[in-house]
Amino acid sequence: MLLLAWRNIVRNARRSLITIAAVALGLAALLFLWGFNDGVHNSMMRNLQQVIIGSIQIHQQGFFRSPKLTRDIRRPDEVRAALRDFKGPVGWRLRAFALAAGDDASEGLVLLGVDPQRERGVTRIADKVSRGRFLAAGDATTCVLGLTTARNLGVEVGDDIVLLSEDRFGSLAADRFRLVGIIDSGEMGIDRGLAIVPLDYMQDWLSMQGRYSEAVLQTDRDGLEDITRRLRARLEPQGYEVLRWYDMYPVMKQWVDLENGFYYIFLGIVLLIVAAGIMNTVLMSMLERVREFGVMMALGCGRWRLAGIVVTESLMLGLIGTVLGTAAGLGLVAFFHQTGIDLSSQMDTIQRFYIDTVVRTEIDTDHLFNSVLAVLLAASVASLVPVWRVLRLQPVEAIHHV
Template sequence: MPARVFALAWRNIVRNARRSLITVSAVALGLISLIFLWGFNDGVHNTMMRNLQQVIVGSIQIHADGFFHHPKLVHTVPDVNRVAGLLKSAGVAHYSGRLRTFALAAGEDSSEGLILLGIDPLVERQVTRMDSKVDQGRFLRDNQEAACVLGRTTARNLGVVPGDEVVLLSEDRYGSLAAERVRLVGVINSGEMGIDRGLAIVPLGFMQQMTGMQGRYSEIVVQLQPARLEAVASQLKQGLDQSYEVLRWYDMYPMMKQWVELENAFYYIFLSIVLLIVAAGIMNTVLMSMLERIHEFGVMMALGCGRMQLAGMVVIESVLLGVAGIAIGVMVGMLLVHYFHGVGIDLSDQMDSITRFYLNPVVRTEIDTDHLLNTVLAVLMAALLAAVWPAIRASRLEPVEAIRHV
């Protein structure tokens, strides 16, 4: 009997081919729009989050407890070897040690307060892409060279260019004044305010020597694939005591994650509106089909077709229309996402002022699996709900009255 009900539902769809095609096209068009918009949305958000992590922040940072909110030079990672062992056991291949403090940088005629960041140039290249942001000159090469890289705004404020000397003044581990003269070898132009202004990058070995912090690190920066972030962070927190803090990128910069979640919420509102339109279209088709076949339904019931079977046939018609529209929508939508992932959407004219949010001027579409699945399931649910009222009306028909209906 289920096979017979399915066959009757399919026959009714084919019999009203024009109306069915219009409904399927509406479902497909709505789904294509949703998939492409999710692709654009996820492309922007994922790029922002990747750039934040890969340019400077990393996926996870490990400090002494409280260092992130109250950074002091003497608050170093308690046991670097212990952290390295845990990272190795967690299968983490890419991480780097850094030293961070506050300093005053002085050019020939001006000075500016900034963060002094010591990195190992060779190790850092395996963890972040800081070196790719150098716009003038070069990045650091030697771990001991008396050299520095400045952000574009800082270099402009100090009136220095690659090749000029910069004086750095800070405190050493004993609280005494530490001052060194370094050569500016490169200028970073990242578009991000926190990097382009207020940051000086020097070789880790040189900074450790300058501040008397040999063998000590303020932070361990870890780079991971997104899928491994939570598992590795949990493992590190379990393996380290309260003298450490293990911070994921969004623990340090929660505003970006909240922004992404807020924009996703707006997309879900838009999804709801489209689903209402899709459901209305399917319900209209199924209801019109049912009203046109009241006489036929009366004959079927007189011949022994049960009310539940009749209602099931109406539901199956709605689901078949929804599934056909979903199949076409997913295929075309994913082709569009794949195409624009390759060629990109150039928005450089509109994005000059917002590169500070780690956006790329060329957006490459991509869609997260959960967003795709949620959208497809929502459209399928809309198709099911659209059949409820027509199915109820069909099940309430009285055979005699339905047969007499013209």
């Protein structure tokens, strides 16, 4: 059957090559577009996690919905014990609300206390400082502001601002902080409404010694679900909440899912083209051989065996096209992963969405396998019409077919 199918493909080499080329080009283009799409999405999601929010955050139950200083992590040692097996970086932070006052203006903001050394191992927020410096070990009454907040307050690096907040007992707490750095991330949520101060000082200042609002974990995508599942199993019964980045910021995940949905529509269009191309070739090949099929039936070849030959031809065309298309598509993805695609002309837009200025193509395994399997499935489906025709053949009519 394989020999017959292969020889029939070779018999009309030009037609077969055109079909194979159509399948290969369609799949290669699809894989490249998936590569670009996944490259953009993965850089967005990576950057979002790495800039400040991390991959996973652990809080006291209810903190994320209603963040209060008093809703701190009750027993940090319990959380540390749960994280003993986690090999990635972990940051401990304190979060509160404050009013910042410059010389001429004031603005409400989120006050984030971080360990300067440890934070560099967990997020890349320090790299986003465009003027001045990030916090350093030994800092006390220093702070870093987002660019928009600094502008609104009318302050520059080296100026002092006053931060006004409430301590753990509800008493007013105010102190003067020296602005040592300004962050220009391009992301509105960071550039406006955020002040970062040294964790140790903030704990003392707000009567929160040894207390934290959140533990921030950084992990790769492969480990995210498994780690979350294990931490939830251990910590949720103890009254903690374990949130993935997209539990906290679902919009980006929804946007990625939506865009992937559009790509699946494109995949459907490619599949239609592939199926139509293969069906056309196999059907023409089958119609040219009706007499031959009639003779084979007369010799004792059953209809289903003939149908098997047609399906095999279709699958062979699809398989060869798929192998070539996959090789070409992955080659393109590998090439542009190395060289990158420069999107710096769209800098303002892409930074706002956490996209790297140079996108490196990469393809998710599920998108690769779904595309390849779908093309092979299309090749199988494409044989249905020719198979249907074969199954309806009558030996006498087929033998005398002109």
